[in-house]
Amino acid sequence: AQRVTQPEKLLSVFKGAPVELKCNYSYSGSPELFWYVQYSRQRLQLLLRHISRESIKGFTADLNKGETSFHLKKPFAQEEDSAMYYCALLTDSWGKLQFGAGTQVVVTP
C-alpha cells in the first residue's frame, strides 16, 4: 500500500540549531517525492522535489531508496522556518499526491 509517514507532529528547535524532518514512504514503483511548506496564513507551497535536487532556503532532502526515506534537513534553523511541513508522494502519472500527516516546526530564538 502507498503510504507517507511523518512520525513527528511537532519539532521544536532553537535558532541556529540543525533541524531534520523525517519522512518515510511505502511505494511499489519508482517514487517521486516532494516537500511542501505552509507558513502561517499562507497557502501551501512547494519547497523542493527530489528530482530537481535543489537546495531551497537552505533545506535539502535526499531520497534514500534503501531506507525508503526522504528526510528534510537544514543545518542552521531560522525563526522564519517556523511552519507546517508536509512530505508528499506522487502515486500515479496523473498527478495524485499522497500527503504525510505533517510536521509543525517551531524555531525559538
Added chain:
Amino acid sequence: SAVISQKPSRDICQRGTSLTIQCQVDSQVTMMFWYRQQPGQSLTLIATANQGSEATYESGFVIDKFPISRPNLTFSTLTVSNMSPEDSSIYLCSVETANYGYTFGSGTRLTVV
C-alpha cells in the same frame, strides 16, 4: 508557476445546504485536483478533474456529495452538497505546473453550523 485563484476564501453555511467552490487558473492545465484538509489533519485527495470527462473520485468520496465541473482548461468547481458539520474543512484545488511540481490555491475554509 501557475497562479490559482480560489473562492470563496471562507464561508459559514447552514447544514443541509450546498456550497460551490471555484478554482480559476491563469494558464491551461490538463488536470485539476481537489483536496480536503479536515481540522488538524493532512490533505486528502477528493477527486481529479479532467476537462471533457467526468471527474475521478477517490475512495470515500462520491459524485452525489461532491459534484465537480470542469468546463474548460482553466476553471473548475467543487460543490459540497447537503452539508453537515462533518464537512467543515479547508478545500483546496491544485494543478500541475511544469518544473514547479503541484501548485495549490489558497483554500476555502468551510464551517457548517
